[in-house]
Amino acid sequence: MPCPHLPEGFDATDPDLLQSRIPLPEFARLRQTAPVWWCPQPRGITGFDDEGYWAVTRHADVKYVSTHPELFSSTENTAIIRFNEHITRDQIEVQKLIMINMDPPEHTRVRQIVQRGFTPRAIRALQTALCERARAIVEEAKRNAAADGSFDFVSQVAVELPLQAIAELIGVPQEDRARIFDWSNKMIAYDDPEYAITEEIGAEAAMELIGYSMNLAAERKKCPAQDIVTQLVAAEGQGNLSSDEFGFFVLLLAVAGNETTRNAISHGMHAFLTHPEEWELFKRERPATAAEEIVRWATPVVSFQRTATQDTEIGGQKVRRGDRIGLFYSSANNDPEVFENPEVFDITRDPNPHLGFGGGGPHFCLGKSLAINEIELIFNALADELPDLGLVGEPRRLRAAWLNGIKELRVRVGS
Numbered sequence: 473m474p475c476p477h478l479p480e481g482f483d484a485t486d487p488d489l490l491q492s493r494i495p496l497p498e499f500a501r502l503r504q505t506a507p508v509w510w511c512p513q514p515r516g517i518t519g520f521d522d523e524g525y526w527a528v529t530r531h532a533d534v535k536y537v538s539t540h541p542e543l544f545s546s547t548e549n550t551a552i553i554r555f556n557e558h559i560t561r562d563q564i565e566v567q568k569l570i571m572i573n574m575d576p577p578e579h580t581r582v583r584q585i586v587q588r589g590f591t592p593r594a595i596r597a598l599q600t601a602l603c604e605r606a607r608a609i610v611e612e613a614k615r616n617a618a619a620d621g622s623f624d625f626v627s628q629v630a631v632e633l634p635l636q637a638i639a640e641l642i643g644v645p646q647e648d649r650a651r652i653f654d655w656s657n658k659m660i661a662y663d664d665p666e667y668a669i670t671e672e673i674g675a676e677a678a679m680e681l682i683g684y685s686m687n688l689a690a691e692r693k694k695c696p697a698q699d700i701v702t703q704l705v706a707a708e709g710q711g712n713l714s715s716d717e718f719g720f721f722v723l724l725l726a727v728a729g730n731e732t733t734r735n736a737i738s739h740g741m742h743a744f745l746t747h748p749e750e751w752e753l754f755k756r757e758r759p760a761t762a763a764e765e766i767v768r769w770a771t772p773v774v775s776f777q778r779t780a781t782q783d784t785e786i787g788g789q790k791v792r793r794g795d796r797i798g799l800f801y802s803s804a805n806n807d808p809e810v811f812e813n814p815e816v817f818d819i820t821r822d823p824n825p826h827l828g829f830g831g832g833g834p835h836f837c838l839g840k841s842l843a844i845n846e847i848e849l850i851f852n853a854l855a856d857e858l859p860d861l862g863l864v865g866e867p868r869r870l871r872a873a874w875l876n877g878i879k880e881l882r883v884r885v886g887s
Contacts, residue, residue: 477501477505478498478501478502479498482495482498482511483511483513484498484499484511484527484774484775484798484800485511485518485553485554485775485798485873485874486873487554487871487872487873488871490774490869490871490872490873490874490875490876491869491870491871491872492869493869494771494774494802494876496802496803496806496815499529499800499802499803499806500806502527502529502803503529503530503803503807507528507529507530507533507787507789508526508527508528508529508533508786508787508788508789508791509526509527509529510524510525510526510527511524511525511526511527511798512524513525516557517557518553518554518555518557518873519554519555519556519557519558519559519564520549520555520796521561522794522796524796525553525777525795525796525797525798526786526789526791526795526796526797526798527798527800528786528787528797528798528799528800529800529803529804529807530787530803530804530807530809531804531805531807531809531810531825531827532787532809532810533786533787534799534800534801534803534804534827534831535804535827535831535832536786536787537778537786537797537799537831538778538799538827538830538831538832538833538835538836539831539832539833540833541575541576541579541833541834541835542781543780543781543782543784544778544779544780544781544797545575545778545779545780545781546572546573546574546575546579546776546778546835547568547573547574547575548779548781548794549564549777549779549796550564550567550568550570550573550777551572551573551776551777551778551835552567552573552776552777552874553775553776553777553796553798553873553874554873554874555873563675569716569717569720570720570721570723570724571583571586571720571721571724572724572728572776572835575834576834579834579835580834581711582713582717582721583834583838584711585704585711585712585713586704586713586721586838587838588700588703588704589641589642589700589703589704590838590839590841590842592841594641594700595841595842595845598637598640598641598842598845599845601640602633602636602637602640602845602846602849603849605632605633605636605637605640606633606846606849606850606852606853607853607856607857609628609629609632609633609636609850609853610629610850610853610854610856610857610858611857612628613625613628613629613858614857614858614885616628617884617885620884621884621885621886622864622882622883622884622885623882623883623884623885624880624881624882624883625738625741625881625882625883626734626738626878626879626880626881627880629737629741629850629854630734630735630737630738630741630850630878630881631653631730631734633733633737633846633849633850634729634730634733634734634737634843634846635649635652635653635730636649637729637733637842637846638652638725638726638729638730639652641700641725641842642688642699642700642701642722642725643688643692643697643699643700643701644688648684651684652681652726652730653730654677655677655678655680655681655726656677656681656726656727656730656731657677658673658674658676658677659674659677659678659681659723659726659727678723681719681722681723681726682716682719682720682722682723683719684719684722685718685719685721685722685723686715686716686718686719688701688718688722689701689704689705689713689715689718689719690715692705693705693715701718704718704721705718725839728837728839729839729842729843731772731875731877732772732773732843732875733772733843733846733847735770735772735875735876735877735878736766736767736770736772736828736843736847737766737846737847737850737851738770738867738878738881739766739769739770739772739876739878740766740769740770740847740851741851741854741861741881741883742863742867742878742881743766743769743770743817744851745861745862745863745883746863747817750817750818750819753819753820754819754851754855755855755859758852758855759819759820761819761820761821761822761824762819762847762848762851763844763847763848763851764821764824764826764844765817765818765819765820765821765824766819766847766851767826767828767829767843767844767847768805768811768821768824768826768828769817770828770876771801771802771805771826771827771828771876772828772875772876772877773801773828773874773875773876774800774801774802774874774875774876775798775799775800775801775802775874776798776799776801776830776835776874777796777797777798777799778796778797778799779794779795779796779797780792780793780794780795780796780797781793799831801827801828801830801831802876804826804827804831805826805827805828810825811824811826829843858885860885860886861883861884861885862883862884862886863881863882863883863884864882864883864884865882867880867881868880868881
């Protein structure tokens with residue numbers, strides 16, 4: 473039954489809504505009145521043959537669902553809460569080969585292999601290269617600014633370091649990063665008419681990226697090298713990924729490791745420039761807590777989903793086997809039961825138990841340390857090289873069902 477305090481037809485996965493804003497006022501009402509709320513949907517509009525999902529909005533409940541994979545499956549309907557209405561069930565089924573859409577024990581097996589690439593030692597090995605790249609990215613954006621000093625922060629700064637980090641991590645030649653950027657954009661932009669990307673084009677982009685990655689894996693199996701790809705696909709006696717598993721892993725990196733960090737950086741810059749006292753504090757003190765607050769504030773993934781594997785309860789609300797469950801991280805990260813003054817952007821916030829990297833459990837973000845590192849490096853470079861940035865206009869948001877995306881943010885040097 474619709475919550476009486478919400479607008480008629482409210483649905484937090486509506487791409488038109490998320491293109492305009494994150495519905496924080498509505499999330500606040502849900503947390504107070506119906507924290508586990510049935511959101512009705514026309515059958516088939518999201519690609520699923522059902523009539524809606526349970527919206528989970530409290531921090532504690534999102535964590536509970538996330539940490540009980542035996543009750544709430546990522547595999548049954550995948551973790552993506554809303555597809556285009558024209559997607560077929562076969563196309564959804566294929567996505568179960570991606571790690572984020574697996575359940576234990578298969579998820580455990582694959583994660584134990586791929587986490588070789590995300591050890592503290594592996595991340596430390598990237599530190600010097602990424603620090604140099606961050607500074608070069610900012611310097612190039614400054615050099616290439618228009619005559620009035622303006623440039624698009626998203627395309628000139630935010631997209632570059634996550635792409636270069638992925639390329640560095642898995643040995644993709646840097647000259648191929650534009651192709652990965654293009655493929656990943658097409659995979660997630662089918663809800664935005666500006667890109668004129670259809671579901672079919674997005675699927676083709678995914679297959680091209682998977683094919684590229686499988687070829688890379690095949691080359692390393694024939695000729696091992698001192699890189700992460702070799703560790704993942706050709707490690708003797710340690711278990712390894714098949715070429716197609718590696719392909720789907722790179723596809724996950726292209727979205728989970730690229731799009732999300734890019735949007736965290738974009739939202740972080742906008743937050744700093746609309747909260748100048750925080751920007752001044754960051755430039756002066758560089759607090760170690762800043763990156764975590766940027767992720768909380770941005771929450772690049774608005775929501776993922778699970779599917780109930782049996783009749784159970786969430787926060788006292790009964791749910792049935794087969795019901796889809798929406799985990800709204802954007803709501804959880806603004807829960808006043810957990811965060812004092814969550815509406816305040818505070819780069820000294822500590823502790824900061826946000827769920828921007830997931831709610832814990834088996835799907836907690838494998839690349840968290842790399843993402844935090846990238847955010848710290850790029851904002852340090854910006855504070856050093858472009859300390860006087862100013863906003864030219866409001867960000868242009870991506871039309872998407874589950875991403876908090878920014879596709880353009882015009883800034884100016886010296887404003």
